[in-house]
Amino acid sequence: MVEKHGLRERKKQRTRQALIEAAVRLFEDKGYDHVTVAEIADAAEVSPRTFFLHFQAKEDVLLANADVRVDLALQAIAERRAGERLPEVLVRAMDQMIANTWDSDLPSGLAALRARLAASVPALQARLLQRYLTAQTELAQALQRAFPDRLDTITASALVGAMVGAVSASALTALQRGDGPDEVRNAMRQAMALVAQSVS
Amino acid sequence: MVEKHGLRERKKQRTRQALIEAAVRLFEDKGYDHVTVAEIADAAEVSPRTFFLHFQAKEDVLLANADVRVDLALQAIAERRAGERLPEVLVRAMDQMIANTWDSDLPSGLAALRARLAASVPALQARLLQRYLTAQTELAQALQRAFPDRLDTITASALVGAMVGAVSASALTALQRGDGPDEVRNAMRQAMALVAQSVS
DNA sequence: ATGTATTAATTCATACTATGCATCAATTCG
DNA sequence: CGAATTGATGCATAGTATGAATTAATACAT
Helix, strand or coil: CCCCCCHHHHHHHHHHHHHHHHHHHHHHHHCHHHCCHHHHHHHCCCCHHHHHHHCCCHHHHHCCCHHHHHHHHHHHHHCCCCCCCHHHHHHHHHHHHHHHHHHHHCCCCHHHHHHHHHHHCHHHHHHHHHHHHHHHHHHHHHHHHHCCCCCCHHHHHHHHHHHHHHHHHHHHHHHHCCCCHHHHHHHHHHHHHHHHHHHC | CCCCCCHHHHHHHHHHHHHHHHHHHHHHHHCHHHCCHHHHHHHCCCCHHHHHHHCCCHHHHHCCCHHHHHHHHHHHHHCCCCCCCHHHHHHHHHHHHHHHHHHHHCCCCHHHHHHHHHHHCHHHHHHHHHHHHHHHHHHHHHHHHHCCCCCCHHHHHHHHHHHHHHHHHHHHHHHHCCCCHHHHHHHHHHHHHHHHHHHC
């Protein structure tokens, strides 16, 4: 999961990071729709073609580190602790993702920007939801592996779908009525608890 | 909710329908990515520009009648029957949507095509999920209106998010393992029951 | 019935996303 | 040091989506 080679890989990550930072700055400055990929590349001092070498689409530059969070949750499920029951594992997995968001993207302002844009830019919202869905599939499989005799495939995906659906819906609702970070987090917790009790 | 004017509106709906049918036929024939908007317009004997007059994007031609289903669900919630409790109303609303899909899009083959493509074409999947989300917002508001003293805004959106998330995740899982229509519907019911019991 | 207002559809132009392909230049490795 | 790998670039192009101006058919008021 770490770097394979030295200099070459480091340079690659540096341009990647430059692209992300340029994009964030420009998005905050001019708004998502008024920034073109060409501008981002220009600000990061690379060719426009290079942008698509690092990101599949314009939207992905804002979802760059989402995979890390999914991995955390998967790990949380795989490392099921002794005596831990289904709802506890699920809640802990979600908590991992939320916690990572809060202390890695919140200080940089990336979380706020992403939240704001996800609520206002349809293309980004769609892409984010799609990411959630693919993450759900992985989470459901991991959960089924952790509770093989309790969960069938459908129940596992339904459960994870309910959890992710509830948490993201409540978060979005909180965001859209102008709640701050703490209130958003509370809304997410509330949603988690609601779903968790359905399997208690 | 019905037609306002006569001939003009009828003609408009006719070209709209022609676009949908042309698109479905071409998608089935050549695959989603290998069909351009220009081809669809051509097959429907209209200008390419006209396509975007009826649909916001290429993907939307396959999600044309989704709004009708949402309206059905909203109606189901608004017409809360005497003595009906929260889970019953929610289940009935979801059932309305599912039933409508089954007896309006299933015979025409549209449901199957959409299901197949939603599972394989990222752009379409993303768009579909986004539609679900906006529908969720409306459903949550309606639900809160129906149970004003029982539900706060966050709980309402969490509940609807859980329901929609669970149902769509289980449906997609069933689809992806090759289940037929009946098995998919059973998966959806199972997911509904799971979430419904969390508020019983 | 006639003139006026709407509006669906067309035409033309254009911005932008995204991808393919050939090439260059730097780094890794034998 | 020489060869292979690979990140970055330049060029070309398909395709989505939108804006603006125009046309022609429908709707409506008198």
